Amino acid sequence: MKRLFWVFVLCTGYFLLFSVAAYALDANELVRKVEDNFRGRDVHMKMEMRITSARHQRTIRIESWSVGKKKAFMKILYPPRDRGITFLKLGNQLYQYVPRIERIVKIPPSMMLQSWMGSDFTNDDMVKESSLADDYTARVIRQDGPMVTLELVPKPDAAVVWGKIISVVDTRTLTQVTDIFYDDSGQKVREMFYSRVRRFGNHQIPTVMRLKPLEKGKEKNETVVRLLDVVYDQGISPSYFTREALRRFSR
Amino acid sequence: MTKVSVQVTSPGRRSDVFPVEEGAVLYLALKNILHYRGRTIVTFLLSFLSALLFITYVALMDGSHEHSLRTALGVYNSALHVYERGYREQGGYDYLIEDVQSVESLLKRVAGIRAYAPRLETYVLLSMPSDSAGAMVVGIDPARERRISSIASALKQGRYLSEDDTNAIYMGEELALRLSCRVGDTVALIGTATDGSFAAENFKVVGLFRTGLFQFDSVAAFVNKPFFDTVMLSRDMASYIVVSVDDLDHMDRVKSCIERLLPGDLEVVPWTTLMHAQVQAMEVDSVFGYISMAVFFVVIFFVIMIFSFLNISGRTRELGMLRAIGLGPWDIFRLLYIEVLIIAVPAVSLAILTGVPVTWYFEVHPIVIKGIAETYRQYGIISDQLPMRCDLVTILWNGGVVFVINLLAVIYPVMLVNRLSPVEAMRHV
Numbered sequence: 001m002k003r004l005f006w007v008f009v010l011c012t013g014y015f016l017l018f019s020v021a022a023y024a025l026d027a028n029e030l031v032r033k034v035e036d037n038f039r040g041r042d043v044h045m046k047m048e049m050r051i052t053s054a055r056h057q058r059t060i061r062i063e064s065w066s067v068g069k070k071k072a073f074m075k076i077l078y079p080p081r082d083r084g085i086t087f088l089k090l091g092n093q094l095y096q097y098v099p100r101i102e103r104i105v106k107i108p109p110s111m112m113l114q115s116w117m118g119s120d121f122t123n124d125d126m127v128k129e130s131s132l133a134d135d136y137t138a139r140v141i142r143q144d145g146p147m148v149t150l151e152l153v154p155k156p157d158a159a160v161v162w163g164k165i166i167s168v169v170d171t172r173t174l175t176q177v178t179d180i181f182y183d184d185s186g187q188k189v190r191e192m193f194y195s196r197v198r199r200f201g202n203h204q205i206p207t208v209m210r211l212k213p214l215e216k217g218k219e220k221n222e223t224v225v226r227l228l229d230v231v232y233d234q235g236i237s238p239s240y241f242t243r244e245a246l247r248r249f250s251r
Numbered sequence: 252m253t254k255v256s257v258q259v260t261s262p263g264r265r266s267d268v269f270p271v272e273e274g275a276v277l278y279l280a281l282k283n284i285l286h287y288r289g290r291t292i293v294t295f296l297l298s299f300l301s302a303l304l305f306i307t308y309v310a311l312m313d314g315s316h317e318h319s320l321r322t323a324l325g326v327y328n329s330a331l332h333v334y335e336r337g338y339r340e341q342g343g344y345d346y347l348i349e350d351v352q353s354v355e356s357l358l359k360r361v362a363g364i365r366a367y368a369p370r371l372e373t374y375v376l377l378s379m380p381s382d383s384a385g386a387m388v389v390g391i392d393p394a395r396e397r398r399i400s401s402i403a404s405a406l407k408q409g410r411y412l413s414e415d416d417t418n419a420i421y422m423g424e425e426l427a428l429r430l431s432c433r434v435g436d437t438v439a440l441i442g443t444a445t446d447g448s449f450a451a452e453n454f455k456v457v458g459l460f461r462t463g464l465f466q467f468d469s470v471a472a473f474v475n476k477p478f479f480d481t482v483m484l485s486r487d488m489a490s491y492i493v494v495s496v497d498d499l500d501h502m503d504r505v506k507s508c509i510e511r512l513l514p515g516d517l518e519v520v521p522w523t524t525l526m527h528a529q530v531q532a533m534e535v536d537s538v539f540g541y542i543s544m545a546v547f548f549v550v551i552f553f554v555i556m557i558f559s560f561l562n563i564s565g566r567t568r569e570l571g572m573l574r575a576i577g578l579g580p581w582d583i584f585r586l587l588y589i590e591v592l593i594i595a596v597p598a599v600s601l602a603i604l605t606g607v608p609v610t611w612y613f614e615v616h617p618i619v620i621k622g623i624a625e626t627y628r629q630y631g632i633i634s635d636q637l638p639m640r641c642d643l644v645t646i647l648w649n650g651g652v653v654f655v656i657n658l659l660a661v662i663y664p665v666m667l668v669n670r671l672s673p674v675e676a677m678r679h680v
Contacts, residue, residue: 054345118447217341
């Protein structure tokens with residue numbers, strides 16, 4: 001009887017241990033799957049960004065091409081004053097070309113936290129956002145049917161801005177529902193809401209992303225990104241991901 | 252042996268104590284001072300030099316602090332800034348003053364304002380083909396700015412901005428070093444316009460300045476505001492309006508006048524708030540200065556006390572004799588204190604009379620230590636000059652402190668000698 005008891009305890013222990021490991025693996029795997037779903041092998045998008053602040057509202061239209069998580073190229077289509085400005089992301093480096101001054105500029109580290117195009121996104125967001133799976137350790141903190149709430153904590157050696165991210169993921173479509181970003185002191189800094197999931201080829205992705213900063217003085221600020229046209233996995237020429245492309249595709 | 256006349260005035264007192272008339276004590280004190288010349292001269296010099304040292308030390312400390320603050324103030328900040336409420340806390344384009352001309356028309360009516368000018372402060376990327384750096388580019392009115400700040404006079408190479416300039420930029424030497432650019436080079440400015448759109452323009456470097464404020468020189472650059480407004484879409488807008496006053500001592504009155512006229516969504520911020528960190532640093536430095544002086548005074552106090560003790564105990568037999576012929580302990584106390592007063596009053600007075608012209612001279616002709624600004628520039632020291640501050644009230648209380656120390660230093664020796672009976676004192680060897 002006693003022996004039977006110990007066999008039961010050991011089996012239960014092994015079961016719990018494997019369950020926890022499997023759960024941890026699932027959380028990180030889930031983040032990777034969500035990112036892979038959104039990114040595809042390659043993707044060509046047309047989008048619209050509406051930026052609202054206390055005194056202004058403006059709309060930008062952007063066309064982007066990206067391959068994997070390291071390479072991305074963006075071009076501003078609208079408004080006319082900004083038309084032709086191009087951005088190139090190569091790994092953690094961000095370059096931009098401004099036709100008016102005919103110069104390619106590499107954004108220095110000191111400017112990475114500056115606003116991108118006057119929006120609530122920063123230059124750093126344009127480079128780092130896609131490396132959630134690489135820079136953060138995820139764990140499931142709640143599961144409510146298909147909705148899983150993940151806590152993403154930076155890996156010890158990761159050079160990231162956020163102290164923590166709480167992300168709600170819809171496991172049916174492998175899309176994010178909300179992201180809440182915290183700073184190092186545990187203070188909520190901004191929220192991102194994802195909605196209107198649509199299917200593009202084999203990928204279901206949210207087509208509206210609303211970013212709401214929570215800092216004092218930015219109560220009226222909001223940036224909404226709407227995806228207008230998305231094409232996945234059609235192959236993108238490597239010529240987009242060179243510094244020369246910034247000038248060439250600006251026109 | 253000194254002669255003294257005694258007189259009984261109070262029959263109720265102890266029979267061996269005879270109150271001595273004031274004139275006799277004064278006469279006795281003067282005779283003692285003249286008799287012990289060496290002691291008198293040393294005590295006089297000790298009091299005089301410690302008072303003079305204290306006066307000049309405090310004058311130098313206050314003077315150099317005030318000089319640092321005023322120089323830093325004159326470089327860029329000036330006396331008052333007029334802001335849209337929220338700008339200082341949040342910054343950004345949502346808190347710009349949007350009707351500069353109407354605010355300026357209100358400022359025109361305030362007496363005591365020497366000059367005012369709008370500034371548009373933006374944080375942008377400046378780029379050369381090889382290097383890029385974040386910078387604070389400020390749109391200014393070049394002519395009006397001359398009357399407010401010393402940016403124009405800080406010119407080191409090239410020229411200052413003119414009112415006709417368009418694509419001209421005047422930048423800090425350290426910023427030019429970061430960008431590896433020189434006068435005549437073209438630098439690209441990339442930033443965000445006030446409506447959130449992209450702002451980009453090429454500017455020719457027309458001049459370099461060095462204010463000595465290292466941080467400032469490594470991030471600041473200036474452009475002509477009317478042209479900058481076309482790039483940043485900021486016509487009739489300003490981050491703030493900078494105001495200089497005729498007399499800094501009347502700044503609070505001017506501030507109140509402006510506040511009464513301005514609408515409620517604008518605020519007036521004085522330089523003491525703008526430069527709060529520097530003011531606090533100076534105050535902390537002053538505290539440490541006074542702590543060093545306190546240590547110095549403890550030393551001075553004990554030196555004077557030991558010197559007084561040796562002198563008084565050397566005169567124990569003489570003081571015992573005085574007690575024996577009828578002087579009471581209170582008379583001895585008075586006698587020795589009058590001696591101290593006779594020495595300390597002229598010593599401290601002379602120190603004050605010497606201190607006033609000395610501190611005045613070094614206020615007008617500051618001490619110059621070559622290279623001090625270069626060595627300590629990261630601490631905000633921007634001048635090799637170390638002026639003193641000639642302030643009569645400060646000098647008077649400095650002298651008063653040394654005088655009080657002199658008085659305190661004699662208490663213990665007097666008490667000690669008064670503890671002995673006349674017979675014990677006369678037998679003292």
